[in-house]
Amino acid sequence: MQTIREVYSNPVYETFVAWCSAKGLRNMADLSGIDFSALAMRGEISSTLSSRIKMVYTAYRRQHPEDFLSRPAPRRTPAAPSIVSNVAIHDYFSARPDQLIRITDIVKALGIKRGDVQKVLADAAWAKMVDSTTYFFVPQN
Numbered sequence: 001m002q003t004i005r006e007v008y009s010n011p012v013y014e015t016f017v018a019w020c021s022a023k024g025l026r027n028m029a030d031l032s033g034i035d036f037s038a039l040a041m042r043g044e045i046s047s048t049l050s051s052r053i054k055m056v057y058t059a060y061r062r063q064h065p066e067d068f069l070s071r072p073a074p075r076r077t078p079a080a081p082s083i084v085s086n087v088a089i090h091d092y093f094s095a096r097p098d099q100l101i102r103i104t105d106i107v108k109a110l111g112i113k114r115g116d117v118q119k120v121l122a123d124a125a126w127a128k129m130v131d132s133t134t135y136f137f138v139p140q141n
Contacts, residue, residue, distance in 0.1 A: 001027050001067045007060055008053070015045055016053050028060055029067050085112050089120050093127055093137040103133050 004020045007028055019039070025031060036057070040050035061068060088110050093101060106117050121127045127135045 001029060001064070002060075003027055004031065007056065012049070013053065013056075016049065019044060027067075028057070028064070031057055032068055085110075085116050086120050086124075088112065089117060090124070090126060093135070094139075097137045097139065099136070100130060101135050101137070103135075 003026055005017050008017050016039075020026075020031075025034075036050045036054040037047075039045050040047040045053070089106060089112070092106055092110060103114060103117050103121075106112065107114050110117075121129070121135055126138055126140050128138050129135055
C-alpha cells in the first residue's frame with residue numbers, strides 16, 4: 001500500500017498532504033471515510049483542488065482495490081456532554097423554576113447540541129419530563 005505522500009507527490013497537492021499529515025492520515029486506505037467536497041466547503045482547500053484529489057483517489061482505489069478490502073470502517077464513539085454543558089443547562093433551569101422549558105429553547109439560548117441537552121436531561125435529578133420535548137425544574141434539597 002502506498003502512502004498519501006507517494007500518490008500525491010505533485011507540489012500542487014502539498015496543502016492536502018499537509019492536511020492529511022496533521023490529521024494523522026498516512027496511507028491511501030486512511031482516506032476511505034473522507035468527504036473531499038466537504039474540505040472545499042469548509043475552505044480548507046479549493047474546490048478545484050478537491051476535485052483533482054478525488055479523481056486521483058478514485059483512480060487509485062480502482063487500481064488497488066485490495067488495499068481497501070480488509071479495513072473495517074472507523075467507528076465513532078459519541079462524546080459525552082461536557083461538564084460545562086451540565087452546569088449551563090442546570091443554571092438555565094434553576095433561573096426558571098416556575099416555567100415549563102422546551103429543549104428547543106435551551107438549544108437556542110445556550111448553543112448546545114440537542115442530543116447533548118437530551119443526554120444531560122435524561123440523567124438529571126433536577127429536571128422532570130412533561131413530554132419528550134418539555135421539562136420543568138425540581139429543586140434539590
